[in-house]
Amino acid sequence: MLNKQVIEDTLNAALTTGGDFAEVYVEDRTNNGIVMIGGKVESTMTGRDYGVGIRIFKGFNSVYAYTNKSDRDSLISTAKKAAAAIEGKQGTIALSLNMTQNENINVIHIDPNTIEKTRKVQLMRRAYDTAFNYDDLITQVTVSYMDYNQDIMVANSEGLWKEDKRVRTRLAISSVASKNGEMQSGFFGPGASKGYEFYENLDVDKYAREASRIAVTMVNAKYSPSGKMPVIIDNGFGGVIFHEACGHGLEATSVAKGLSVFSDKVGQKIASPLVTAIDDGTIPNEWGSFNIDDEGTPSHRNVLIENGILKGYMIDKLNARRMKMDITGSGRRQSYRYAPTSRMSNTFIDNGKSSPEEIIANTEKGIYAKYMGGGSVNPSTGEFNFAVMEGYIIENGKIKDPVRGATLIGKGTDILNKIDMVGNNMTHGQGMCGSVSGSIPTNVGQPMIRVSEITVGGREGEK
């Protein structure tokens, strides 16, 4: 994407003031987005993101600069401006770039850019029709479609020089049900690191019906009870609990500086022995997968927790220096506008032994969270919160009435130890994760799990 001489000259310019590592990142990305509201295409956007990011390290300190201009003069001037922030003398680094290729795990069959917009609109219309006609209570359906084609190049002063292509697409369906002046919504948003072939095997109608079914169920639901109680969280997107309660706390971003509640705990028991958790960027064509991360490191399968024991963290290049540990292929960023840092890819709790039926039958009283919404965490204190999109009361081992408006709160360290049943039906769900290096696609995943006690925030008193 850039010629070798220009890259080398830029890297050299970046190292003129004593930096001990320099990196150039180029991104050229086309984005397509279409929004359909009430069955009509409301807006469409096509655009091209293009820019270059230059990063310099000296010890634990880092400098980052970006620009949209990629001619030699602009790049060298940007590199020099960045280098000016470092105080020191030029060392001797002999640059010798060598282009290498990594195995392509996300094979793309149909480039979405070759598909006519009208075909994408047809797909959306089908989702709309199915969702809208699901029930008379459905009053509005919004369908959004996106795809992108991201070409990247990473080169650094260690001689690494790689290029990669990432293609992703996602269809999101949001249904609103109304009754007696109240509105509730339901959402489903499947996505993958695939081309347009993703939709050839996708049961669009199923997802459209699910979004509407959730909205209708919730508009007919009463408010959730409050207080501490057992909570069963179903598979798939339910894995957001691990993502928030623990995943962020295992990113080197907070671990390296001793700020995470999980800092210095490798080898120690931090979770129930039933919990094995993995961050795996190598699963072919998954939403959070990639061939190489944004620092040029091949994606890894990282076991984070094994049978309750903390095994490792997710570590990027800069934090690896501070932690004196190896990088794990976790350096990610939203775009050239962000310096990469350690982030999750496809993060999930692995299968256990219980069947979902068993878990429900063994729960006398509590909440069953069928679908989760999003959440957030403060990694320093471990306090997390997340929303239940579709919940039910459990009584005497049976799923009873639906409840709305439940939020689960707690502390990561506490909740991990209270997971007392783990199911055998692991699946993934797709999400966007926001943090210091921007918003990136990640999968969350888990089988059905039960937490023996968690604070449920609802609007009704204790039951």
Added chain:
Amino acid sequence: MDMKMLINKIFAEGKKQGINDMEVFYSAGSSLSLKVFQKELDGYSLSESEGLGLRGMYNGKMGYSYTEKVDETSIELLVKNVKENATVIDSDDEEYIFEGSKEYKKVDTFNPKLEEVEEAEKIKFVKQLEEEAFKIDNRIQSVETCVYGDGYGETIMSNTKGLYLHDKSNIAYTYVVVVAKENEDIKTGMAYRTGNDFSKFSAKEIAEEAVNEALSMLGAKSVKSGDYPVVIRNNAAADLLEAFEGIFSAENVQKNLSLLKGKLNEQIGSEKFTLVDDPFMEGGLASRSFDGEGVASKFKKVVDKGVLKTYFHNLKTAKKDGVETTGNASKGSYKSSVGIAPSNLYVEKGEKTLEEMISVMDKGILITELQGLHSGLNSVSGDFSLAALGYEIKDGKISKPVEQITVAGNYFELLKNIEETGSDLKFGLPGEAYIGSPSLKIKKLAIAGE
């Protein structure tokens, strides 16, 4: 190449391709961000960036495209994508290119003094901020984040109907997050400042605010679940308003996505509740003389003493409702299509201080922070259930700190249950809009805890 020349070339190519009216939205800017950790500048970033968005009417529909490669090589693709995108639009709502307002009120969003501040001074400031935070109390175990940043931006909006508008602004921000530890108890506290007057940033003052926020939460416990009278402190009330401001958008109303549909000139909130959108507010970080469609900005009371006076309109929604636009078209960046957003939006302040509001309460909760605002609420139904931090109120005074609770209710009901608005109007961090609120005393909300 000169920007005007490039724009003219784009328009010429568009005309040739059968696009009637066209508009270019160009923005460029630079930014600097400094991060300190343990006395060292451990993060330094700078940027220079630009982007250009094109929209145009093709066969009666509006198509959009953008590029970050701003040169002649992008013209062909920009025009082609506008045509393609316009072709699939089948909404009946009319979007159109605006010829310009008669008059534009000047707003002061650029402070030349900020551009003159030396980098060394900024570095000194952010290092001092960290140092001050450590100095105040030895229970401050670490300073998690300590940042200073600033940025400059300019925008050009130019269209084939003769409109040519130019705007520039700059802003500086700083924030610090501290971690306090006592035995096994860990608490964080945050404070921030924004504005374009560097001389107003006091490291000591900001550090003190963050440290107090963290220390005062040490020893926090949950409370018994139940309905409590609640005071939502200014910062938290502003965050809540920001999460729900979409209910006032005419777009949402027209699409059946707002429960305020059909409520114009009706009482939707307590008489204490007046909501103002003031694009000319002094010191407002969303101040602007024109909106995302080039329409002159307007001051408006959205809600006056509880009565809903208007929705936020752009040209499209206004035409549909047969009213005049309120100048609230948003164009977040060259990447965005035209939407709707407020400018400087705030709840008008009352007369009582926070202490005075609390002094009349026997029992209650003061909420100082709401978490999970992007997930724990439903902007359509108004329902919210959010993790919160705060204090117990006992006998008219702030007593013990509270954590591990959720506060739940419905925003539409909350507006009706505002018993008092404080005198302490405060604005949150600026996004597309700049949103503020004083502390609000609410009759009751459901608290879940023990």
